Amino acid sequence: MDRTIVLCTAALLAAGCAPSSTxxxxxxxxxxxxxxxxxxxxxxxxxxxxxxxxxxxxxxxxxxxxxxxxxxxxxxxxxxxxxxxxxxxxxxxxxxxxxxxxxxxxxxxxxxxxxxxxxxxxxxxxxxxxxxxxxxxxxxxxxxxxxxxxxxxxxxxxxxxxxxxxxxxxxxxxxxxxxxxxxxxxxxxxxxxxxxxxxxxxxxxxxxxxxxxxxNKKPWSCRVAEVDKATIYLNAGLASGLNVGEKLKVYHLGREIKDPTTGLVLGNIEDEIADIEVVRHFGEDGSIAKIIKGTPPSKNDICRLFK
Incomplete structure (x- = not known):
């Protein structure tokens, strides 16, 4: 009996020392x-x-x-x-x-x-x-x-x-x-x-x-970052996944349209002013586009992909 108690105690002590069990x-x-x-x-x-x-x-x-x-x-x-x-x-x-x-x-x-x-x-x-x-x-x-x-x-x-x-x-x-x-x-x-x-x-x-x-429910868009004569610089490019050859429509945002009841902004009046095409990327996430139809846009105009 004493031998059994000693063995049990030793087993418990060993278990207490073993990282896998303690x-x-x-x-x-x-x-x-x-x-x-x-x-x-x-x-x-x-x-x-x-x-x-x-x-x-x-x-x-x-x-x-x-x-x-x-x-x-x-x-x-x-x-x-x-x-x-x-x-x-x-x-x-x-x-x-x-x-x-x-x-x-x-x-x-x-x-x-x-x-x-x-x-x-x-x-x-x-x-x-x-x-x-x-x-x-x-x-x-x-x-x-x-x-x-x-x-x-x-x-x-x-x-x-x-x-x-x-x-x-x-x-x-x-x-x-x-x-x-x-x-x-x-x-x-x-x-x-x-x-x-x-x-x-x-x-x-x-x-x-x-x-x-x-x-993803809203259409993807980017902005016109700068305009130099007929060259359009966009704030989206290689990192964003905007491909060379991609065509976009450019809109000038007018005044805000608000819900008369809640006062929440529903959107803006938009004037379509140009169609542009991405011709090359620049920098980490920029691209250069050319006008294929319409008039030169302004800085901060919004661009959306052709549907």
Missing amino acids: VRMQQAVSVRETQKVEAKMTGPKRRIGVVDFENKTAYGAQRLGTSASDILITELVKSEKFIVVERDKLNKIMEEQKLGQSGIVDSVTAVQVGKILGLNAMVTGSISQFGVKTGGADYLLTQSKQQVAECTVDIRVVDVETGQILYADAGKGVAKRGTGQVLGLGTRAGYDETLEGESLRAAIAKFTENIIWQV
Whole structure:
């Protein structure tokens, strides 16, 4: 009997010393509410910007907001469907124009910044809920501990041309991690900050396809960046996927048309002024076009692909 007890104790001690059995890192990530929509982007890439998300919780200060926007930017870039403008450029414009000085970027500010940078859409967002719960259990020979991070992320995709909200959604994310000890041996885990990122990524995971689907509803467009006699310079080129030989119609945007009831901008009066053809690319994402019909356009006129 004594020999049996000794052997059992030794086995437990050995188990407590073996990393494979004493350190049990269990991770689970889930997403609820947001439904993923399969999306196919047509035409060249859209230009999109993502501002730092607002952290409405009492947890993590601005760190959480920056982390959330970083995750979404990464997912949008990985999709290879967008030209994502760097945050530094967005911040520089906001600083120069004295926009978003409160640290919060609303839809109106997003549209102003987006127009300056020639974007098709801007994404704003907030973290409306975040919390970490710790639980555990003590048994005769073992102890276990589990940390659970939960968050809710809200996003809005704003059409820069009209200021209308193309897409609004909320995603919930949960990340879990467990540790264990046997006879005092194993891992005594403190707070694991990686849970923050895992729960945020879980909440944001399905936004990307939905953003692609919603932004793709509007016709692709670019802007006239400069005009030099008969040479037209466009703010889209190789990186955007605008091909040499592509034909576009150019429109001059007139005054805004507003809904008389809501005051929302419905669009602009548009005058078709020219047909142009892309003849070559220049720089990282620019192109040069020639006029094939009509009159020379002006800087900032809008260009759309032939239907």
